[in-house]
Amino acid sequence: MNDTTPKPILILGGTGKTGRRLAERLTAQGLPVRIGSRSGTPRFDWEVRATWGPAMHGVSAVYISYYPDLAVPGAAEVIGAFARLAVQNGITRLVLLSGRGEAEAQRAEEMVKASGADWTILRCAWFSQNFSEGFLVEPLLEGEVALPVGNVGEPFVDADDIADAAFAVLTEPGHVGQLYALTGPRLLSFADAVAEIGKAAGRDIRFVRISHEEFTAAVGAHELPAEFAWLLNELFTEVLDGRNESLTDGVQRVLGRQPRDFFAYATATAATGIWSN
Numbered sequence: 001m002n003d004t005t006p007k008p009i010l011i012l013g014g015t016g017k018t019g020r021r022l023a024e025r026l027t028a029q030g031l032p033v034r035i036g037s038r039s040g041t042p043r044f045d046w047e048v049r050a051t052w053g054p055a056m057h058g059v060s061a062v063y064i065s066y067y068p069d070l071a072v073p074g075a076a077e078v079i080g081a082f083a084r085l086a087v088q089n090g091i092t093r094l095v096l097l098s099g100r101g102e103a104e105a106q107r108a109e110e111m112v113k114a115s116g117a118d119w120t121i122l123r124c125a126w127f128s129q130n131f132s133e134g135f136l137v138e139p140l141l142e143g144e145v146a147l148p149v150g151n152v153g154e155p156f157v158d159a160d161d162i163a164d165a166a167f168a169v170l171t172e173p174g175h176v177g178q179l180y181a182l183t184g185p186r187l188l189s190f191a192d193a194v195a196e197i198g199k200a201a202g203r204d205i206r207f208v209r210i211s212h213e214e215f216t217a218a219v220g221a222h223e224l225p226a227e228f229a230w231l232l233n234e235l236f237t238e239v240l241d242g243r244n245e246s247l248t249d250g251v252q253r254v255l256g257r258q259p260r261d262f263f264a265y266a267t268a269t270a271a272t273g274i275w276s277n
């Protein structure tokens, strides 16, 4: 008897910013998903390679969202090893969530391309949701965001647009071998972004530029791991140096519509109360 049950799509980082949204979209269309994370069944852990094979067993495709960040040295080798194992296991469709202007992320892209899989790359700007689903929530609540970044413009992209794009490339033909650079529709400095959140939330929230040393000390004072300070300093130094100060048409190319503006994100997110004391 033929088994006609569709195979699930494995979503790595399936409880994170983009993976959770992609899982919701696929599930809403009745498509089976498997969450790939340390809380998934079976458990998937990037740091425990023995968990990779069982997590990918019997799936049709994988959405690869790496953790903590593709900017971490060695991430490309890990992605390459994962992609090769997937192809060995007969999984040919891989979608990589990547980052703009990050040398290590671009190396990871090359690893996926070289794996022999049918690949699609979503090369993304900074997510708007870093302000509401990440380390910036606490300083926003406290009324002051202090970061080692100046007046550089970043085209923050909405995680809902990334999830819409991931859904489209996984469910429609025509996206194999495509690299889509996904940005929002407008360049904002971090000071601009914080000001727009303050306006949307009806609160006075300040932005302060600090040095990398001050930032590292502040991260340490919050008892966050030193690697976290390293990663953020790396991103603020290497990526936010003006190299990404441009808009792309990736959202338009995949979805046939404009990306969501940061102020729309800020307004809708403020309404959830997350930035209100």
Ligand SMILES: NC(=O)c1ccc[n+]([C@@H]2O[C@H](COP(=O)([O-])OP(=O)(O)OC[C@H]3O[C@@H](n4cnc5c(N)ncnc54)[C@H](OP(=O)(O)O)[C@@H]3O)[C@@H](O)[C@H]2O)c1
Pocket (backbone or CB within 6 Å): 012, 013, 014, 015, 016, 017, 018, 019, 036, 037, 038, 039, 040, 044, 045, 046, 047, 065, 066, 067, 068, 069, 070, 071, 097, 098, 099, 100, 124, 125, 126, 127, 130
């Ligand atoms: N954030 C941005 O602005 C941005 C921009 C461009 C590209 N990216 C790329 O997007 C990727 C995801 O970043 P994100 O900030 O959006 O993170 P995220 O997806 O929100 O991260 C959390 C997810 O990672 C899982 N996770 C944590 N540790 C794990 C481990 N050891 N093994 C397996 N899964 C683990 C978590 O689930 P469990 O806790 O259940 O394990 C959760 O599903 C990164 O590779 C980054 O380079 C991010």
